[in-house]
Amino acid sequence: MTDYQTPRNPDMSAPRYTGIPTFMRAPLADTLENIDIALIGIPYDGALTNRPGARHGPREVRNQSSLMRAINHATRINPYELCKIADVGDVPFNSVFNIEDSHRDIEDFVSSVISGGAIPLSCGGDHSVSLPLLRATAKSPVALIHIDAHTDTWDSFQGSKFNHGAPFRRAHEEGLIIPEKTVQIGIRGAQNVSEGWDYSEGNGMRVMFIEEVQNRGIEAAVEETRAIIGDTPVYITFDIDSIDPAFAPGTGTPEIGGLTPPEALGLIRGFRKLNHIGADVVEISPPFDNGDLTSLTGATVMYELLCLLAETVSLR
Amino acid sequence: MTDYQTPRNPDMSAPRYTGIPTFMRAPLADTLENIDIALIGIPYDGALTNRPGARHGPREVRNQSSLMRAINHATRINPYELCKIADVGDVPFNSVFNIEDSHRDIEDFVSSVISGGAIPLSCGGDHSVSLPLLRATAKSPVALIHIDAHTDTWDSFQGSKFNHGAPFRRAHEEGLIIPEKTVQIGIRGAQNVSEGWDYSEGNGMRVMFIEEVQNRGIEAAVEETRAIIGDTPVYITFDIDSIDPAFAPGTGTPEIGGLTPPEALGLIRGFRKLNHIGADVVEISPPFDNGDLTSLTGATVMYELLCLLAETVSLR
Amino acid sequence: MTDYQTPRNPDMSAPRYTGIPTFMRAPLADTLENIDIALIGIPYDGALTNRPGARHGPREVRNQSSLMRAINHATRINPYELCKIADVGDVPFNSVFNIEDSHRDIEDFVSSVISGGAIPLSCGGDHSVSLPLLRATAKSPVALIHIDAHTDTWDSFQGSKFNHGAPFRRAHEEGLIIPEKTVQIGIRGAQNVSEGWDYSEGNGMRVMFIEEVQNRGIEAAVEETRAIIGDTPVYITFDIDSIDPAFAPGTGTPEIGGLTPPEALGLIRGFRKLNHIGADVVEISPPFDNGDLTSLTGATVMYELLCLLAETVSLR
Amino acid sequence: MTDYQTPRNPDMSAPRYTGIPTFMRAPLADTLENIDIALIGIPYDGALTNRPGARHGPREVRNQSSLMRAINHATRINPYELCKIADVGDVPFNSVFNIEDSHRDIEDFVSSVISGGAIPLSCGGDHSVSLPLLRATAKSPVALIHIDAHTDTWDSFQGSKFNHGAPFRRAHEEGLIIPEKTVQIGIRGAQNVSEGWDYSEGNGMRVMFIEEVQNRGIEAAVEETRAIIGDTPVYITFDIDSIDPAFAPGTGTPEIGGLTPPEALGLIRGFRKLNHIGADVVEISPPFDNGDLTSLTGATVMYELLCLLAETVSLR
């Protein structure tokens, strides 16, 4: 029996439809120690305001992420040569019916991951999960690159100030992010009141509406963002609805006219060698997807973020 | 029982999956009077030549249009602050099996809407409905902005000269449109004969094939169109197949290589403050849609047209 | 303008794809008074434990219910001749993020419907909504006909005792239902512990597992149920997952091997002239549906329940 | 080049996903002569009243019918050994926008097929096509076996008495069918008025509602029908909506609670050695199908009808 390869150490050269699906076919962790970058699933969507399903996101992203491989064709980064990477599983939940309790479950698990020495790369889940992620990750106020159709700096909805349209307002109030080093890219979509947009801009965040991004181009967006962030520790949060719904239909609040995948990939690749401390991809809702396209797109975004994190970690 | 809010006056701040779906959650009309802009459904597809289903368009666009909200992020127009807007329901049909009778039903209903003082913003239906819409709307010959993959100036098909490939030839013959002030944008797709293209160009219409639009850019297309139209009363007709089928697959005659949503939105927003007298969005076929993407796109196009009309109405 | 038929009074003889979709093309209410049977949407799914989407149920059931018509071919009941029937819209929610608050919203709205003189026929929503429905409807303990794959007499899950697997345990504890006059039909599906089954049977409820129903036949199930219920006021709750997922795939907790539609219709038609006080259809999740089949099935179940209620009301 | 097998004579032993799809991989005809049974496509849906798409039926049934093979496992009939069978293509249309003209196109083509010596087995198209099929086929009044959810003996709708709910009322008026030898099996679904049911029964047709069929069983239905028909020349018309929509969702007017496929196959196989003169399968609407299930079911029904016709032809 010596030659039995256990299913938790998948072989990346095996046919891609085989094996237990872990994030990007990374090994399943036995412990939270001795990992550089921890891939985390956060199957939670209790804070969203419209179409549900992001709770199914981690599982389908894991499934589609088997199509990812090692060497980035554009940057030639091979994250697996640079770092120890493992799938540490999903956040275990004790209370999915109460947003604040669920956020505590997330914060606790991610804190233990970080205590073990890894930096987190998460897959949500609705966008509310970025608040407990920042609570666990930001030991002091951090810079934020926020790619999204919405600023998510709105206030209460249906009685909760922790809904998925509010996490960065809360993060700002809690001192987790530096507003002058917060860049929100891809913003669009009509609103009933302008409050969220006004909050971001009124508090010093840089809001790049989609038309500005499209008119000035990705290179300009990258350069300005890099100038704003500098070498401050930075967290990247990527809402899949930043991308146009033809490329990523499976999401809760689609807005047409978004980023194309080349634009999205161009943005991420533009943020190499920043002082990365973590990242997430959120709002992938498989029940609203067409042919797993959104999960594939989400998996690819996650892979590109992994390349970013791995390069930065390897340079430390 | 005094606090009962009737379901025909939906609350735009309620969760978007709730309530009876009216166009953009506008109130349902009790009367055709005292409305500035009337939202009209035209569930008719008896004149099309290929894949059916546009009869289901108004219902699904109403459904998806609950995702629309008030303030346009790009233009900051809030149409509901500028105008009285109501959903007046669908054209009532007495004869769906005879194109000419059906067109009369449409013309009659839209005429009564206009008599009540409103200008019409319709959702089709196949493109043949634009002919009775123009008959009701154009008291004298009008300018036409026609965004489409096809010129729809072909002649009879299968024995009917009122099929959905012919409305603007008929409109020209009937003196409803000014050919020199007619601009057709986004034209593409092979044809068995060149007759329709030739008819448009031979009669003085400006035909912008898609390659020209893509090469010169949206800004140039807008500027030339504005120069052609001037302040002549103008009707906008938007065929959803002008947009690439990845973004709008649910249509009867898809042609790949079309407008992207940012291009389409850029076109519409370029036509602010023209002398608008009405508009329509047509050829949305839900049975051929993928995950309601086309209906969402159609709803967004309709919302952007609403912003155009509302601004113009408010300036009169 | 005198001949304008407002869109809130749809014409049942119009083509079925036309018009604003109300439940079964019933008129939209202007007031909660003067209605015999109120059709209510409850777009809430905050209490479910697995696949989400039941919040979209009422809208899609309204959409598909346009295929319903007046005269039942099997019973020849025409509910519209027997009663005044109206769609009173959706329960208005103030707090979708807290189960107990949401249940209060439901109870309040349904109570006001009942105060107006109507009996409620609701469309959910997850099954937790039956608890506030019973709170509003059961002035004293009532009999319950419960058609479902699950007994829904389980206890807390993830910290909440109001999750969608628990409503009838809570209803029993609150004295809303008479356990000896509670019949649960169609139960099946593996469980991790037997506690829910045991609770039902241990408290005197009659649990008919699906195999028993299939072996003894619908007629026997109906007869026994009628004998148990007698003329006690009775509420019927119909979970769409009682039906086999080939016929009703769009639901949160599918279990193969369920009722066929002829069996389900046979059950409902068997309950004519009982002392009906209300009914609901729940757990229809359109994002997991195939081609609207579940919504069509749910609409038909709702129509059959309407026939039951209308006949009983007309006999009072 | 002598060994080139032309694509119009497909090889039934080739992999079933290969080749140009003809009905059941029968050869394409070069002429209408020398054929015993002609397989005909009727891609027409201009007479339907609800969901469209039956125009796409023949093409998708041809596609799925490649899964059919030669020897019937239940009856051991091999129609290809008994008869000359060919696909003669689709009815060529000159006027799809006028029901009466389209019906003339159908009657003309089918008449020429019959003049060539073949009996027709057609695939629609909406159910209105059975009227011109009967006009071409019934030289004198014939018996009719009509398997359907609806009696299709209703009168005018939206101004046309040739809509798809009326063909057998018209056929009766035109003296094409013998009402006392007309059996309608599987009838169900609510109606706004009872007129169609009353017309059938009032004129002597035998209407077997679905509940009767389910209660008495297929064998009883077959026996009674055979007794009614005797050896009168008989035409079979099979509306796919007779089958439950879980098995055949792709149709214009679905009604839950229909025949199961074993029941439908049992019915057809019960009609061996009657005096068959033709048959059709109608109302398959691929745009509303789930995974081609309805087209596969329709192809299998067509194959079973082919076995019936072939056996009868071989016995003449």
Added chain:
Amino acid sequence: MTDYQTPRNPDMSAPRYTGIPTFMRAPLADTLENIDIALIGIPYDGALTNRPGARHGPREVRNQSSLMRAINHATRINPYELCKIADVGDVPFNSVFNIEDSHRDIEDFVSSVISGGAIPLSCGGDHSVSLPLLRATAKSPVALIHIDAHTDTWDSFQGSKFNHGAPFRRAHEEGLIIPEKTVQIGIRGAQNVSEGWDYSEGNGMRVMFIEEVQNRGIEAAVEETRAIIGDTPVYITFDIDSIDPAFAPGTGTPEIGGLTPPEALGLIRGFRKLNHIGADVVEISPPFDNGDLTSLTGATVMYELLCLLAETVSLR
């Protein structure tokens, strides 16, 4: 870090959309020893003759099998209390392009599983995989319960005698099965030649065509099968196409008119306490599935087979 529960030991009481999907949420094996029943994925479809995709079967069945739980409601068997059960992963392949080499990969892996002391419960894969499974499992000729639409005793196709229509002819030739103790249940579907049916019957196998099963009932089929098998070691192979395609559309060779799920479950539950040595579920093709229904059905069949095996193992 002591409280970290590794993702390979999932918690069955966690929400069912969470966690790495193993078969039925069983733990992932670290070794092939100390397991009573090994759950094995065989993602191979290189031997099929029609629609592909069964290679994706194990992954989607794992995904849907999270809906399975512990206690069987009908038999009250809890397999996890009776046996040690683990997911040992997928067969590792070295050569997916050559059927015979692939079969050797399967046989080798399953042999090592059996050497470790477990009995195999596999999820395919096309039906050709049952041949290497029998080679590994049948130390001497065994009895076979074969539930399928096809006898799979046909000969070569396209030059290979190991295609998925031939495994039990080969198994018979190789002396792996006892033909007089082989029962084939559910057979149907036309064939071009009768050779496969004839081979089965000519060699003493008991072929129960679907009509016989439907007419005599499941109980009779079970009794006769039990009488034939006796206490001979028996292998069960379950082809998902035995079930009607409305319930299991995602398969390579669908044939309408098959078993219903209650019939299929009734069959399996009828085989309690036989001398089981292994089982498989095959031919689940997710790319042809509708809404994961086939994978859910396959997962439930696998769970019921697990109950059978566990009970027998516990009684040894």
Added chain:
Amino acid sequence: MTDYQTPRNPDMSAPRYTGIPTFMRAPLADTLENIDIALIGIPYDGALTNRPGARHGPREVRNQSSLMRAINHATRINPYELCKIADVGDVPFNSVFNIEDSHRDIEDFVSSVISGGAIPLSCGGDHSVSLPLLRATAKSPVALIHIDAHTDTWDSFQGSKFNHGAPFRRAHEEGLIIPEKTVQIGIRGAQNVSEGWDYSEGNGMRVMFIEEVQNRGIEAAVEETRAIIGDTPVYITFDIDSIDPAFAPGTGTPEIGGLTPPEALGLIRGFRKLNHIGADVVEISPPFDNGDLTSLTGATVMYELLCLLAETVSLR
């Protein structure tokens, strides 16, 4: 019977949903002689390494290609006026289970087509089919325009050096292509090793990664390619996965961030009047498609290639 138009000579002016689907409604050949351009289906996917289904490509492309018409709107080429074009059917296979034998079947059939005097325009099938296509077409080493996400110059996978990632490595080894006149356009997607990229570049092929194409523009890519190819006989192979998966989701190895359809059409139209000897479109997998979008895109690419070939042939 003289006026019977046989179904093998379809009428391009008939409604597009009618008739037996041949490639672009070209006539079905009776012989391989007297054809200028032969349209060939190659329903083979036995050599692919990931998601299957390309075997269904030719049939669905034929189906969707009915939407193609005669005159190219951009180039005004009408291929049917320039050449004799016919659909010669699918490659007949004798051995789908052995890659090398299958490749021989393809080579033999295409060779006979070429012997008849036609040049081949094929529709695959997985990309391995280009190897036998080149063997049949390239009498001496040819230039190659290869539009794809992958260089397909990798080596063995799972024991076969003829898998679909290797055809151009083999073609190079066999002396079928001139590496210095081979241009690979659109390359992207991570890889586990860089070997394939290195092989192409190390052997003198011009590899244009997607980012280069996007940055420099289509015009630059066309110009450089034309300069490289010159008037050497050239074969074009178009893998549908070169196009972004939002526009062409139905493929085996999707990689986000690909060509848009306007870019793809621009590339093809840029290659007018080269010395074309044949072309193919491959890797269209209908089971993974959304709403036939990929087949429509593939049909349009095939039509554009037909225009290229026809113009070149007409100029010879």
